[in-house]
Amino acid sequence: MTEIVIEPITRIEGHARISVQLDDRGSVAGAHFQVTQFRGFERICQGRPVSEMPSFMARICGICPVSHLIASAKACDEILGVSVPPTARRLRRIINLAQIVQSHALSFFHLSSPDLLLGFDADPARRNLVEVLATAPDLARDGIALRRFGQQIIERLGGKRIHPAWVVPGGVSRPLEVGERDAILAEVPEARARARRTIEWYKAKLADLVDEAAQFGNFPSLYMGLVHESDRAAWSDGLLKVVDHNGWVLADRVDPKPYWDYLGERVEPWSYLKSTYFKPLGYPEGMYRVGPLARLNVVERMGLPASDAELSDYRERLGRYPSSSFHYHYARLIEIIHGIDAIEHILSAPDILDTHVRARAQVNASEGVGVAEAPRGTLIHHYRVDDDGLVQWANLVIATGHNNLAMNRSVTEVARHYIHGEDVQEGVLNRIEGVIRCYDPCLSCSTHAVGQMPLVIDILDPAGGLVRRLSR
Amino acid sequence: MPRARLGARERPPFEGVVLVGVGNPLRRDDGVGPAVAAAVGDDLEAGGARVLEVGQLLPELVEELVGARRVVVVDASSALPPGAVRVERLGPGPSPATGAPLSHGCSLEELLALCAALYGVTPAVSLVSVGAGSFEIGAGLSPVVQAAFAAACQAALDGARDVVGDPPGREVACGA
Numbered sequence: 001m002t003e004i005v006i007e008p009i010t011r012i013e014g015h016a017r018i019s020v021q022l023d024d025r026g027s028v029a030g031a032h033f034q035v036t037q038f039r040g041f042e043r044i045c046q047g048r049p050v051s052e053m054p055s056f057m058a059r060i061c062g063i064c065p066v067s068h069l070i071a072s073a074k075a076c077d078e079i080l081g082v083s084v085p086p087t088a089r090r091l092r093r094i095i096n097l098a099q100i101v102q103s104h105a106l107s108f109f110h111l112s113s114p115d116l117l118l119g120f121d122a123d124p125a126r127r128n129l130v131e132v133l134a135t136a137p138d139l140a141r142d143g144i145a146l147r148r149f150g151q152q153i154i155e156r157l158g159g160k161r162i163h164p165a166w167v168v169p170g171g172v173s174r175p176l177e178v179g180e181r182d183a184i185l186a187e188v189p190e191a192r193a194r195a196r197r198t199i200e201w202y203k204a205k206l207a208d209l210v211d212e213a214a215q216f217g218n219f220p221s222l223y224m225g226l227v228h229e230s231d232r233a234a235w236s237d238g239l240l241k242v243v244d245h246n247g248w249v250l251a252d253r254v255d256p257k258p259y260w261d262y263l264g265e266r267v268e269p270w271s272y273l274k275s276t277y278f279k280p281l282g283y284p285e286g287m288y289r290v291g292p293l294a295r296l297n298v299v300e301r302m303g304l305p306a307s308d309a310e311l312s313d314y315r316e317r318l319g320r321y322p323s324s325s326f327h328y329h330y331a332r333l334i335e336i337i338h339g340i341d342a343i344e345h346i347l348s349a350p351d352i353l354d355t356h357v358r359a360r361a362q363v364n365a366s367e368g369v370g371v372a373e374a375p376r377g378t379l380i381h382h383y384r385v386d387d388d389g390l391v392q393w394a395n396l397v398i399a400t401g402h403n404n405l406a407m408n409r410s411v412t413e414v415a416r417h418y419i420h421g422e423d424v425q426e427g428v429l430n431r432i433e434g435v436i437r438c439y440d441p442c443l444s445c446s447t448h449a450v451g452q453m454p455l456v457i458d459i460l461d462p463a464g465g466l467v468r469r470l471s472r
Numbered sequence: 473m474p475r476a477r478l479g480a481r482e483r484p485p486f487e488g489v490v491l492v493g494v495g496n497p498l499r500r501d502d503g504v505g506p507a508v509a510a511a512v513g514d515d516l517e518a519g520g521a522r523v524l525e526v527g528q529l530l531p532e533l534v535e536e537l538v539g540a541r542r543v544v545v546v547d548a549s550s551a552l553p554p555g556a557v558r559v560e561r562l563g564p565g566p567s568p569a570t571g572a573p574l575s576h577g578c579s580l581e582e583l584l585a586l587c588a589a590l591y592g593v594t595p596a597v598s599l600v601s602v603g604a605g606s607f608e609i610g611a612g613l614s615p616v617v618q619a620a621f622a623a624a625c626q627a628a629l630d631g632a633r634d635v636v637g638d639p640p641g642r643e644v645a646c647g648a
Contacts, residue, residue: 040609062527148532
């Protein structure tokens with residue numbers, strides 16, 4: 001059997017690689033997206049005061065710190081037994097939406113737009129944002145500006161330096177000021193215009209990407225996400241919903257906190273990244289997807305006019321339950337539009353400047369679970385504390401773990417479609433990477449490693465000898 | 473929908489100094505960049521500089537860097553001996569780094585190339601690299617990097633004050 005290995009060389013140590021096993025006839029026998037970095041952040045939580053947990057956990061990831069901040073604060077809210085003031089809940093929602101907008105912008109423009117604009121067969125040396133800027137300058141500028149839009153909101157609310165301590169157990173540490181509100185609102189129209197023309201560009205581009213859309217992880221699975229009790233999109237607070245590819249509802253707006261009732265975790269020998277599955281269906285039949293594609297499949301509507309119109313258009317083009325992971329890109333753009341509108345909508349609430357934004361309490365429970373939607377999907381923080389409020393145990397279930405089984409299935413399907421024999425072209429390898437990019441895995445989050453992932457691709461003969469090496 | 477007007481943007485007028493500390497403080501010495509930024513940040517900000525602590529270099533940093541008279545980036549390095557402090561002057565590379573197809577981060581060279589492509593200008597950049605002794609999960613610098621910390625802070629301050637030497641770089645301390 002021949003094995004193709006796409007292996008990273010990180011500045012710390014290898015923590016992920018893609019391997020494709022060929023049989024003696026040159027057909028793909030199997031494939032794995034492998035993560036080999038041990039995650040250990042749960043361990044260093046032990047002994048820390050619960051009051052410090054949100055800002056501490058935000059340091060897990062340089063890409064989505066706010067998501068960890070929100071989920072952690074919600075777990076701490078439960079330990080304190082507090083009712084978070086309504087204005088604080090809205091403010092948390094704003095910073096979470098800003099994180100989703102800026103993270104989606106990074107994924108779409110920085111990571112994936114070179115594939116979409118230049119094509120999957122383009123020279124890898126051109127696969128970067130500078131080349132996008134040279135080819136489609138407005139697209140690149142829009143990407144940078146949308147990313148900046150979200151980041152500026154986070155900075156205005158949480159502070160300039162990373163990992164803001166603004167979101168705290170019980171609410172937020174200070175109220176919104178009128179100048180901050182007005183500054184954010186003033187930036188909305190331009191952000192909205194940039195998002196709108198990006199989605200129009202993408203919809204026109206879809207016709208060129210029919211083959212990839214058909215092959216990139218196009219299989220039935222379950223979909224999971226938080227929804228509002230009225231079945232519209234939910235972000236920082238919501239109920240858990242699970243549907244299958246036919247629309248059968250397997251969990252209908254249930255309390256997400258006892259996640260262990262729904263989700264099983266399995267550690268595969270080839271990866272330290274835990275694979276989660278929907279427990280009632282077992283492993284691996286309980287494979288599910290989270291994140292933008294799944295969220296759009298579980299909701300009935302987004303809840304605001306522009307994104308509802310885009311969702312209707314999306315469903316007219318792709319069906320009610322699109323199953324190709326390629327459509328994560330499209331779903332991401334709809335969520336950017338929704339996020340911008342939702343930020344404006346929430347900021348327009350009459351009590352958004354209310355100064356009662358924090359409930360204070362001592363430890364009132366020994367355990368807490370916080371669940372929120374992160375850019376890549378449902379994020380769960382679960383802590384147990386002692387009588388003094390010191391963390392004794394922590395468990396994090398992150399979006400990239402939810403999607404692990406689906407990412408592996410996707411890599412296998414793409415490899416089977418495009419690889420026939422040992423003469424593997426660059427464009428094929430880029431498609432294998434490309435299907436992973438659809439999920440936008442945050443490996444610094446899921447494996448807690450620094451996320452530089454240059455790739456080396458080795459093709460090995462059945463005895464393990466090197467047949468061919470491709471480097472990026 | 474009009475495109476040209478939205479896309480057009482002048483170079484930001486800011487002409488001061490930007491200090492960027494890069495890294496994750498929960499990966500031991502990977503946090504040396506933010507630690508240096510925290511240590512010297514107040515003094516620099518009092519003088520009008522902007523101080524940023526970031527987990528990774530990301531595209532929107534272009535907007536922070538492009539108008540700067542000088543940029544100083546402090547980052548951990550696995551290529552240098554632990555405790556070594558190296559200062560280099562950087563410019564946009566002939567082509568940006570493209571070796572990280574799944575990474576969310578940019579290289580510094582890529583950021584400078586983006587500055588040039590977007591605005592036609594690039595700031596003068598000093599990169600202060602600190603050889604790391606440990607990237608394990610946990611807070612706090614390793615003893616060898618702690619011993620070199622003052623030198624790293626001084627290198628950052630020198631860079632901010634335009635007293636950094638020319639390429640190919642100079643090593644100002646080595647604790648290895």
